[in-house]
Amino acid sequence: MNTIRIQTVLLCLLLAAMCVLKSCTKNELVPYEREPLNKIQEYKVVNNPQHMMGAIDHETNTIKVFIPYYTNLDFLIANMKLDEGATLLRADSTVINLLEDELDPVAIGDTVKYIVRSAEGQYRTYTLTQEVLPHTDPLAILGYGNQERMGAFNFELHTMEDGDYDINANKIFYLFGNFYSSSSLGKFILTNRATGATHEDYVRIASVTPQAENRYVMTARIASEALYGTYDVTLEHQGRSTILPPVNISYKLNFGPYYSSSAAFAQGDTIVFDAENATFAKPKQLYARVNKSTREGDVPPNFPEDLYGKNLDMKIVSATRSQIKAIFPDIPAGLYKNFQSNVINLFAIYEEEAGFEEGTLFNTEVKIAHPSGLGFSVLPKQP
Incomplete structure (x- = not known):
C-alpha cells in the first residue's frame, strides 16, 4: 500500500515538473x-479679457466652458490643440x-460638435x-416701467403687488434690477394662462x-407676433431666474408714421409702413387721396381736376402686424405741400380682429401715414 502511495506522489511531482518546464520554455x-x-x-x-479654458472629459468626449456672469459675450472664439498628427473635421x-483657419465662432448658449481624426x-x-x-x-427685479409711467424724476414702477401689467404687442418696456451684467442674452418665458402654451420668443x-x-x-420689446x-x-438671465408680474398683452392700432419734407416716392414704388410701439390689423384696402387746397402751388400744376x-x-404687397408694403399710386410727379394736413394723405381700412383695444376703428378710414406739411415729393416712374 505504501509503495502505491509513493508511486502516486512521484507521478504527480513528475507531471507538475513537466508543466512548469513547458510554461517556462514557451514565450x-x-x-x-x-x-x-x-x-x-x-x-x-x-475673446474674453480673461481667457477661459474648456473642461475636457475624454471618457464622455465632452468639453464644457464655464462662463462668468459678468461677461458680455455674444460668441465664443476659441483656439484648440489636438494630439500629434490628428486632424479636425x-x-x-x-x-x-x-x-491657417480659425474655428467658427460659437453663439453663447449653443451646443456644437467637433470631429477629430487620428493619422490612422x-x-x-x-x-x-x-x-x-x-x-x-x-x-431681484424692482418692477416694469414704460414712458407712460414715467414721473418727474424717475419711472413709476409696476411691481408684483400691482397685479397684472397691461402692455401692447410691439411695445418697448423696461425692467429695473440687480442684473450685475450688461449682457443682453436673457430669456423671457411666457405661459398663457388660458391654454398653458409656453412661448420663449414673445419678448426680445x-x-x-x-x-x-x-x-x-433692461430694455425689451413685446414681439408684434405675440x-x-x-x-x-x-x-x-446669466444663470439666474425670477418670476415677474403677469402681463396682459393686447393690440393697439398704429397711426403714423410722420414723413419729413425730405420723403420722396416714385410712381409705382413699394412704400413700406412700419408700426412703432403698436401693431397693424389686417388691411382690407390702402389708398391715397389728394384734396384741392385753398392755396396755390400746393400740388403740381399738371394735377388733373378729376x-x-x-x-x-395702393395695391397691398404684404402685411404683418409690424409692417405693411404697398405700391405707391401713379399720380403726377412733383411737390405736394400738405397744407393743414389735408392736401395729400394715405389711408387704410382694417378688418375687425380680436385682441385690439376697445374703441379701435375697424372697417373705417384711418390714416396710415402723415406726409409733411412742408412738402412731400412724388418722383417720376423709374424705368
Missing part, C-alpha cells in the same frame, strides 16, 4: 494596444486647418456645452445698461 507575446491619437488636448476661449468631413483614421466626436456661473445674489431684449447703486435697466392674452412670466377727392388705390 507568448501579448500585443500592446496603443491608444488612438484623436483627442482634443486644449480648448481655450480667447467639419460635420461635412472637410478639414479645418488649425494653422480613427474618429472621435466631442460635444461642446456651456454653463453660466451666476452671481451669488438672487435675481435690446440692451442691459448699468445705473446707480449697482442697479441695471398672441393677445394673459401670461405668467419667468425671466432667465383726381381730386378720389381714393387712389
